[in-house]
Amino acid sequence: MNIPQHVAIIMDGNGRWAKKQNKPRSYGHFVGTDNVRNIALKANELGVKVLTLYAFSTENWKRPKEEIDYLMSLPAVFFDKFLKELMEKNIRIETIGDLSALPIKTINVIHKAIEKTKNNNGLTLVFALNYGGRNDIVQAVNEIIKNGSITSITEQDITNNISTKNYPDVDLMIRTSLDYRISNFLLWQISYTEFIFTDCYWPDFNGDMFLKAIEEYSNRQRRFGGLL
Ligand code: FPP
DSSP states (O other): OOOOSEEEEEOOOHHHHHHHTTOOHHHHHHHHHHHHHHHHHHHHHHTOSEEEEEEEETTGGGSOHHHHHHHHHHHHHHHHHHHHHHHHTTOEEEEESOGGGSOHHHHHHHHHHHHHHTTOOSOEEEEEEEEOHHHHHHHHHHHHHHTSOOSOOOHHHHHHHSTTTTSOOOSEEEEOTTOOOOTTSSSGGGTTOEEEEOSSOGGGOOHHHHHHHHHHHHHSOOOTTSOO
16 A cells, blocks of 8 residues: 555544534534544554644634633643653654744643654654644745845745645645635645545544545555656
């Protein structure tokens, strides 16, 4: 099987999943957080190098404060429960997005996990937090401008200065819950990405479904605009 090096997931449908069973939206996010562990372990087992998860977008600040506060408490819940296991499985934690706007407690918990796992060399599990794809491109350009008087830039300049500069381009993007949109997730990084959309809500998206998605990816012919 041809294992993608970099998989990105838009973990959508926590709210709808909860509503279906008359539970508050927060319960969907809670179970969705447990599911991050399941899918990360599966990705690690399969030999995926980087798994980038859209946990909080720059647009998610539009949600009610109560929901935002709850989402911001989830990294602590996640790492309290699973950091030990992530260490055992050699998984490294990293983030993309502007963490500085997050509550200080959330930032601290995340920094601790990044620090503790920084020498692990299995899967790199990247949380996109306060992340927006357009913003990512703008900050890359600003970074380039900072480095001297520039009259023109290349694609490589952007690639070298964008948040994912240390990772390969995204090979496969999965979106759960059957909405067909990118929602300002990785924009620069998806020029030749393969997409898989599933009707499954994120809390129900299990390891077997992830494996099926990898199998489907593996059967696709990627031509990158050329001929076979
Ligand atoms: C989309 O569902 C999901 C989110 C906006 C949040 C996703 C976050 C997690 C699963 C937790 C992340 C975990 C850590 C450790 C940071 P939705 O609320 O848009 O669902 P809906 O479209 O059905 O309303």
